[in-house]
Amino acid sequence: MKQILLCLEPSNLRQAIAQWLQNHEYRLVEGTIDSASFDLCLIDRPSLDRDRVLILDRKRSAFELLPVLLVCDQLESIDLQGVDDVIKLPIDWLELQVRLTNLLQSRQYLQAFQAVERDRVDAEYESVFAALQGNHLGLQRLVESSVIGFVIANFQGQILDANDAFLALLGYTRSELRSGQVRWDVLTPPEYQERDRQIIEELRETSIFREYEKEMLHKNGDRVVIQTGGALLSEAEETVICFVLDVSDRKRIEDERQQALQQAQEVNSLRSRFVSLVTHEFRNPLNVISGTTQLLERYPDWSAERRADCFRRIQAAIARMLELLDDVLLISRAEAGKLNFAPAPVAIEAFCDQLVEEFKLGSGREHRLIFTVQGECGQPALDEKLLRLILSNLIANAIKYSPIGSTVTLELMGQPEAIAFRIRDSGIGIPIEDQPRLFEAFFRAQNVGTTPGTGLGLAIAKQAVELHGGSIAVESEANQGTTFTVRLPIATTPN
Structure with a gap:
C-alpha cells in the first residue's frame, strides 16, 4: 500500500482528499516533510512556500525519487522548484488518480533500476577489493587478468607499470609503456584533471582513494569510460596502485x-x-x-x-x-508520419485573402483583420489543405488571445526561394520560459488563464510546416503580443 504524506492546510479540501485516498487504498502517514517515510507528498501552496528548503534538502539527500504533487488554484507567480507535478483546483478525481499513478510508477521504475545497479556495482567492487586484500598468489592472478586493468603510477602522472588488460583497453603496447609514452595525466581529458589532483590529496591524507568514474583517451582518440580506485604503495616514492575497469558498455x-x-x-x-x-x-x-x-x-x-x-x-x-x-x-x-502531402500550384494571394475574409465573418468579426502582400508571390507548389491548417491555427490563436477591437495582421511575402507568412497580434503574448515547449502536443502557456483550448493547434501547424520542408518561428513576450513567421520553400518535395 503506497504511503501518502498530506502537507495541506486544515480545510474541507484536505478532508475530501484524505477520504478519497483512503477509499482508494492509499495509506496516510503522519509527520513532516523532513522526517516522515512516504512514497509521495501532496502539498498546497502555503506549505510549499514554508517547507521548500526542507523539500529540496530531502530530495538532495535521498537516494531515491520522492515525488511532490502541488495542489493549487492557479500557476501564475508560483515558484515550482522542488515540485514534480501540479493539479489545479477544483480537483478532478480521475485526473488526481492518473497523476498519482504516473508519479508513483516513475518512483518504482527508478527504485528498481537503482537496486539492480547497486547490486551489480557492489559485486564488482567486492571482488576487486577482496583480491587486493588477499594473498600474493591471488593478487598476482588478478593483476595478470585480462579483464581488470592494473596500473602503478606516481603523483607526477608517470605510469611505472601496467598489466596487459590496461594496455589493451587503451590501445598501447608494452614497448610504448617502457618508452614513457603512456602517462596517466596525458591520457586524462582536461575536465578530469582537477578531480585527479583531488585524488592525490586524498591519497596523501588517507592512503586510499575510493572508486570513481572518469574517461580516458584511447590511442586512436576515442574516449573510454572507466571506473578506478586504488591505494598508496609508497609514501616516500609517492606511488599508487590503481585498478581500472572498462565500464563503457555498462555506461x-x-x-x-x-x-x-x-x-x-x-x-x-x-x-x-x-x-x-x-x-x-x-x-x-x-x-x-x-x-x-x-x-x-x-x-x-x-x-x-x-x-x-x-x-x-x-x-x-x-x-x-x-x-x-x-x-x-x-x-x-x-x-505517426501518416499525413498526406500533395503539393500543387496555389494562387496564394487569393487563398490568403479568402481565408482572412472567412475569419472576418466568423471568430474575427470583433477584431480588425488586415492582409498585406510584399513582393511577387505567383502560384507556388504547396499543399492547400496543410496550408489552411497552418494559417487557420495561427490566425485563430491570434484572435483568441487578443483583446476585442485589436488588430491582427497576416503578411504574405514573396522571396526568391520561398513564400513567407507573418501573423502579428497585440495580445497576451507568450512567456519566454514557455516558448521551448510551445509546439508540443497538449502544451499550453501558463498565462492563458481560462481561455479554452486544447494545446494542439501549434503542434499541428508545426507538423504541416515540416512536411513542406519549411520552418516556423515565434517572437513574443508576456503582454507584448506575438509574431509567428512561417517560411515554406517554393520548390517542395515531400519531407
Missing part, C-alpha cells in the same frame, strides 16, 4: 535505461495531459448537451423559436466535440 546500458525511463515518464506525462484534456474540454459541451436536453424535456410547450435555439446550442456543442476529436486524430496521424 551505455545505463544511459539507455535512463533514456527509456525518461521516455516512460514522457509517455505518462502525455497520458496525463490527454486525460486532463478530455476531462476538461469534453465536459463543457457535454454539460451543454445534457442541460439543454433536460430543459427540452421539462418544457415541452416552449415555442418553436426557443426550441430551435436549444437545438442550435446542442449542435454547436457537438461540433466542438467533433473538432476536438479531429484535432486529436490529426496530431496522432502527423506524429
Whole structure:
C-alpha cells in the first residue's frame, strides 16, 4: 500500500482528499516533510512556500525519487522548484488518480533500476577489493587478468607499470609503456584533471582513494569510460596502485535505461495531459448537451423559436466535440508520419485573402483583420489543405488571445526561394520560459488563464510546416503580443 504524506492546510479540501485516498487504498502517514517515510507528498501552496528548503534538502539527500504533487488554484507567480507535478483546483478525481499513478510508477521504475545497479556495482567492487586484500598468489592472478586493468603510477602522472588488460583497453603496447609514452595525466581529458589532483590529496591524507568514474583517451582518440580506485604503495616514492575497469558498455546500458525511463515518464506525462484534456474540454459541451436536453424535456410547450435555439446550442456543442476529436486524430496521424502531402500550384494571394475574409465573418468579426502582400508571390507548389491548417491555427490563436477591437495582421511575402507568412497580434503574448515547449502536443502557456483550448493547434501547424520542408518561428513576450513567421520553400518535395 503506497504511503501518502498530506502537507495541506486544515480545510474541507484536505478532508475530501484524505477520504478519497483512503477509499482508494492509499495509506496516510503522519509527520513532516523532513522526517516522515512516504512514497509521495501532496502539498498546497502555503506549505510549499514554508517547507521548500526542507523539500529540496530531502530530495538532495535521498537516494531515491520522492515525488511532490502541488495542489493549487492557479500557476501564475508560483515558484515550482522542488515540485514534480501540479493539479489545479477544483480537483478532478480521475485526473488526481492518473497523476498519482504516473508519479508513483516513475518512483518504482527508478527504485528498481537503482537496486539492480547497486547490486551489480557492489559485486564488482567486492571482488576487486577482496583480491587486493588477499594473498600474493591471488593478487598476482588478478593483476595478470585480462579483464581488470592494473596500473602503478606516481603523483607526477608517470605510469611505472601496467598489466596487459590496461594496455589493451587503451590501445598501447608494452614497448610504448617502457618508452614513457603512456602517462596517466596525458591520457586524462582536461575536465578530469582537477578531480585527479583531488585524488592525490586524498591519497596523501588517507592512503586510499575510493572508486570513481572518469574517461580516458584511447590511442586512436576515442574516449573510454572507466571506473578506478586504488591505494598508496609508497609514501616516500609517492606511488599508487590503481585498478581500472572498462565500464563503457555498462555506461551505455545505463544511459539507455535512463533514456527509456525518461521516455516512460514522457509517455505518462502525455497520458496525463490527454486525460486532463478530455476531462476538461469534453465536459463543457457535454454539460451543454445534457442541460439543454433536460430543459427540452421539462418544457415541452416552449415555442418553436426557443426550441430551435436549444437545438442550435446542442449542435454547436457537438461540433466542438467533433473538432476536438479531429484535432486529436490529426496530431496522432502527423506524429505517426501518416499525413498526406500533395503539393500543387496555389494562387496564394487569393487563398490568403479568402481565408482572412472567412475569419472576418466568423471568430474575427470583433477584431480588425488586415492582409498585406510584399513582393511577387505567383502560384507556388504547396499543399492547400496543410496550408489552411497552418494559417487557420495561427490566425485563430491570434484572435483568441487578443483583446476585442485589436488588430491582427497576416503578411504574405514573396522571396526568391520561398513564400513567407507573418501573423502579428497585440495580445497576451507568450512567456519566454514557455516558448521551448510551445509546439508540443497538449502544451499550453501558463498565462492563458481560462481561455479554452486544447494545446494542439501549434503542434499541428508545426507538423504541416515540416512536411513542406519549411520552418516556423515565434517572437513574443508576456503582454507584448506575438509574431509567428512561417517560411515554406517554393520548390517542395515531400519531407
